[in-house]
Amino acid sequence: MSSDSSADAPIETDVVIIGAGPVGLFAVFELGLVDAKCHVIDILPKVGGQCAELYPEKPIYDVPGLPVVTGQELTDRLMEQIKPFGAEMHLGEQLNSLRRGDDGRFYMGTDAGTQFIAKSVVIAAGGGSFTPKRPPLSGIEAFEGTSVHYAVRRMETLRGKDVMIVGGGDSALDWTLSLAPIANSLTLVHRRDEFRGAPHSVDQMRALVAAGKVRLLIGQMTGLQGDNGELQTVTVKTASGDEAVTCNALLPFFGLTMKLGPIADWGLNLHENLISVDTERFETNEKGIFAIGDINWYPGKLKLILSGFHEAALMAQAAAKIVNPDKKVTFQYTTSSSSLQKKLGVK
């Protein structure tokens, strides 16, 4: 369901949904029932938002009708449920800009250059964009982008560098394996001699260490030294004392956290970093821009999946009138309406 993200011409659609968490996904369903075509954007390379990223294997007990379901199972079931509507997913892209054009439609762009024009926008951005955690080392900001990288866009830029990778999961291991052949030196730093990553990758890493191609240092970073944005050494605290390790490319992998991100710049009324909405339409102060799920705020708001689902249903009724202004929206049940069942592909 992924698409060619670098298409030059803007994608014109009824609704753009920002965020592929459980609530954004269910919005595809509710909007589909009222004949609105959707495109969904998420900065993560996968769908499911918090459920898939933070707790894929943990049980959820309060989704109505499903006594117990894991974060990943719920995501998979939602994907199955929305399949009939063929919404296109744009993953690994952050929606950066959103403005209303003179024609009343919304013009949007992602960091990957994909552009959208839509009649309505649904912000289902949860706690904001998932972004890599920044180690709380003093002065780290000065090295970001030059010597400190949270993601590798082009491996070639690290050729011949003294690379330090910090972490014990799959990202740290995968990059250790990929960069060892091209780096001048590669040090893998982890706080303990146990790795969460795939056993196969751990074995490969250990083989590189045994062959002297990678240095494994058990310890933790405590300081960065360098100037003008160029890192020179990283201090690592180990069991046998502090060591200043030569490094001009540092890749810390400490998981992801959620940051509001560009949403703050779109002129929407915020209430403590959440978007204020009404409880009839779940619309923001900008007509045609809705906010549902964890990202919104109204008196009595609960950050629950089931509340987000309810918000999606009401939002869709309101959005339908914007998307198809001449069409009357009649309230129907999926159980008995043959037209809804046709849309769902069950009739």
Added chain:
Amino acid sequence: MAKITFIQPDGTQDVAEAELGMTVMEAAKQSDVAGIDAECGGSCACATCHVYVDAAWREKVGKAANMEEDMLDFAFDVREESRLSCQIRITLELDGLIVRVPAKQF
């Protein structure tokens, strides 16, 4: 009820009165103890409820389970006495527990 003392990096102390069965993270949140972020609400999924257990209490509190050890990889300045406070359940035995709040959560 059990008393839990949180010592901040600057030495100030917060004492939380906690019901048995709560977690140390919940006790901290209930008493607005600074420095316990607990972004995931106690699901052992964020490592922002990191504390150092006082030496005298380490044995009683016990060691982190595997899942918690994995999560501690995401904490900053992890030490022998590190635990995630959402994974410490308060029992009568832990009345008087002392934990230190780290200078920084990730």
